[in-house]
Amino acid sequence: MHSALKTLGDLISLASVNPMGQAIDSGIHLEHRVTDYLEDRLRKLGVKYQRMEVSPGRDNLLAWYEAPSSGTRILLDAHQDTVPVETMNIPPFEPRIDGGRMYGRGSCDVKSGVAAMLTAFEKLVQERPAHSCNVLMAFTVDEEYTHTGSSALSVMDHQCDLGIVAEPTQMQLVVSHKGAVRWKIMASGRACHSSTPHLGDNAIYRMGRVLSLLGEHACHLAGSTPDELLGPPSLSVGRITGGQSVNIVPDSCSIEIDRRLIPGESVEAAMDAVREYLKEKLSPNDFEKIEFGEPWVRMPALGSGSATAFLEKLQNGLIAPNGQKPPIGGVPYGTDAGPLAQRGLPCVVFGPGNIAQAHTEDEWIEMSEVVDASERFFHLLAHWEGA
Ligand SMILES: [Zn+2]
Incomplete structure (x- = not known):
């Protein structure tokens, strides 16, 4: 052998x-x-x-x-x-x-x-x-x-x-x-008894609004100018966590994002573009209640x-x-x-x-x-x- x-x-x-x-x-x-x-x-x-x-x-x-x-x-x-x-x-x-x-x-x-x-x-x-x-x-x-x-x-x-x-x-x-950057977005809200949801502020609903915008942003990326060998950049949400129990209005929800970079794109610019898109499309109240985590993968x-x-x-x-x-x-x-x-x-x-x-x-x-x-x-x- x-x-x-x-x-x-x-x-x-x-x-x-x-x-x-x-x-x-x-x-x-x-x-x-x-x-x-x-x-x-x-x-x-x-x-x-x-x-x-x-x-x-x-x-x-x-x-x-x-x-x-x-x-x-x-x-x-x-x-x-x-x-x-x-x-x-x-x-x-x-x-x-x-x-x-x-x-x-x-x-x-x-x-x-x-x-x-x-x-x-x-x-x-x-x-x-x-x-x-x-x-x-x-x-x-x-x-x-x-x-x-x-x-x-x-x-x-x-x-x-x-x-x-x-x-x-x-x-x-x-x-x-391609390169990659991975980070979390956290949405916050206010917990209360689920029988009186109007007294709370549902973080999962807020994240739902964020998610639909991220889906749109991912579509724009797929249609953007491709790299000759690698095609266009991409974005995918791969994990979601939120809520404690079905009878509590959730006060937190987080997602993990995987953004693939093509040559010439920087980690910072890719994250900034996501932030700008959300800022433009979300209500000011929603935007105020989301937070970006530090990326744990930043691979050029x-x-x-x-x-x-x-x-x-x-x-x-x-x-x-x-x-x-x-x-x-x-x-x-x-x-x-x-x-x-x-x-x-x-x-x-x-x-x-x-x-x-x-x-x-x-x-x-x-x-x-x-x-x-x-x-x-x-x-x-x-x-x-x-x-
Ligand atoms: Zn390997």
């Missing part, structure tokens, strides 16, 4: 579920089991590495490869965490092979990318090819929720010239993706111009065994490449698997793609100075 597949099986069996803001179950949550495993691999490899605590039980792991002669340093970035497993209908942490696929949580997103990058990195360190580039390998935490891992990674201090983020892109060279989009100067080299380096260059494209989901690019590091996204299988009840990956990705990453890094 190829070492990338052996590694993937090991990684699936080590739970690294992101608690996503919920209570922590020490048996499966947080990334430390995976971090211990990766650290062990790096120690055996004999490279310089650093384990940096981001929060308790959650450490980024960095490792360096110094090439024989190269000025370029490429950051390889893959996240250690997975989404939760409650909705799965297969054993999440028991890798199973069937029909050329490997099943289990993280098999697609993104332990396959971790395995492909790690095994390419190991081969690079062992073989030290003459035309290789310098590499900073980064295994980050908390990608699936608040991106604290990639935020803690100060790429500028590590002098990288280009970043490659592993996510399931079906081996497309992704140069552009990745603009297609970020890594233009490196695209030809990337396409040549990541060429398929049959001689086909990876197609260039965009994806609607966000990745750590957005925040890294915003901090000035040119970035692309590349990896095995299809996002359609990520986060699913029976998550799987085509095993041949994992091997292919590992070999293509190695080819890219080994020939960078000649590509």
Whole structure:
């Protein structure tokens, strides 16, 4: 079995579920089991590495490869965490092979990318090819929720010239993706006995008026000028909470909003546009009784111009065994490449698997793609100075 597949099986069996803001179950949550495993691999490899605590039980792991002669340093970035497993209908942490696929949580997103990058990195360190580039390998935490891992990674201090983020892109060279901002809107009112509702002020009704306006705003966004690769921006309300009991007029109601940004849009401008729309359309009394929470996700989009100067080299380096260059494209989901690019590091996204299988009840990956990705990453890094 190829070492990338052996590694993937090991990684699936080590739970690294992101608690996503919920209570922590020490048996499966947080990334430390995976971090211990990766650290062990790096120690055996004999490279310089650093384990940096981001929060308790959650450490980024960095490792360096110094090439024989190269000025370029490429950051390889893959996240250690997975989404939760409650909705799965297969054993999440028991890798199973069937029909050329490997099943289990993280098999697609993104332990396959971790395995492909790690095994390419190991081969690079062992073989030290003459035309290789310098590499900073980064295994980050908390990608699936608040991106604290990639935020803690100060790429500028590590002098990288280009970043490659592993996510399931079906081996497309992704140069552009949407960003996201998520925040709450709270509506307040006045509670009273439900038999005399005229004495109260119903916060759920108020939120109903807000919701219908947000629906209109979302329609306007869908019809706005689209990004060439990514289409128009979007807005979706995904959660609502309110009221204590059916016999009490509710004094509070809150919703959670997911606003997807296209390149060129800022978090602040997107939120301001929502605020302005509500201010214009709601009664002054309603507008006074709603409040915007601080966003807990503010992930910039990745603009297609970020890594233009490196695209030809990337396409040549990541060429398929049959001689086909990876197609260039965009994806609607966000990745750590957005925040890294915003901090000035040119970035692309590349990896095995299809996002359609990520986060699913029976998550799987085509095993041949994992091997292919590992070999293509190695080819890219080994020939960078000649590509
Ligand atoms: Zn991912």
